[in-house]
Amino acid sequence: MRVRRFVVVGLGNFGSGLVEMLHARGQDVIAIDVDEAKVEAARPFASRAAVGDATDAGALDRLGASGCHAAVVSVGTDLAASVLAVLALNDLGIPEIYAKAVSSDHAKILERLGVAEVIRPERETAFRLATRISKRLLNYMPIAPGYSMQELPAPDAFIGEKLLDLRLPQRFGVAVVAIHDVLADRLHVVPAADYVLKDSDTLLVVGSDEALERLSREAGE
Structure with missing residues (x-):
């Protein structure tokens, strides 16, 4: 696996969690925040953790940010600091900049600054939860525009049937991946085509949202 170098600016719950996850995946991470306690908490998971002003391109450069493949800006509710940090990282020529937004207006500003992706963790979590509980899904993960992966209990009508005989790709346009x-x-x-479904099974299926909606309706009947 090719190791990439990331700089994470802002070490709140989202930023610190991201540092830990990138570290767990063997990536090289620089962690920056103005709060020394947050920096110390992130230190075990970062190749470098430092107290610094992320709105200052010179300060970011001295901390090694200019050599990073990507940056994530997660500075909480301070919109001005978020925007200035994105501009500073742009000045350093970092090719991929991801930024957390706390409001629709904040998101629009970040989009106009040309960030690679605007992240709205609470909104995205709410959307996934609403989708999951309204359809009685066990899990839900969007994978591309209009497509997702969903986990649902085996419908009563499927129990005792072989996977092949259910003809799910032909009937619904979905694939059972696990x-x-x-x-x-x-x-x-x-799973093998002759796998016989049991009432203790859950299905992990991939397909278009429209196709999965049809399958979900059948599962709820």
Whole structure:
């Protein structure tokens, strides 16, 4: 795996969690915040953790940010600091800049600054939860515009049937990529066509949102 170098600006819950996850995936991370306590908490997960002013391109450069492949700006509710940090990182020529927005207006400003992606964690979490609970899904993950991966309990009508006989790709336009036998705690990745579904199974399926909606309606009947 090719190691990439990231700089994360702002070490609140989102930023610090991101530092930990990138570290767990073997990536090189520089962690920056104005709060010394937050910097110390992130230090075990960062190649470099420092107290610094992320709105100052010179300060970022001295901390090694200019050599990063990507940057993430997560500075909480301070809109001005967020915008200035993005501008400073742009000045350093960092090719990918991701920024957390706390409001629609904030998101619009970040989009106009040309960031690679505007992140709204609370809104995205709310959307996924609303989708999941309204359709009685166990899990939901968007993977591309109009497409997602969903986990749902095996519908009563499917129990006792072979996967092949259900003809899910033909009937619904979805693919079953895994089956989780919850009772045995066993995951069947790319399950065999002759797999017989049980009432303890959940299905991990991929397809268009429209196709998955059709399958969800059948599952709810």
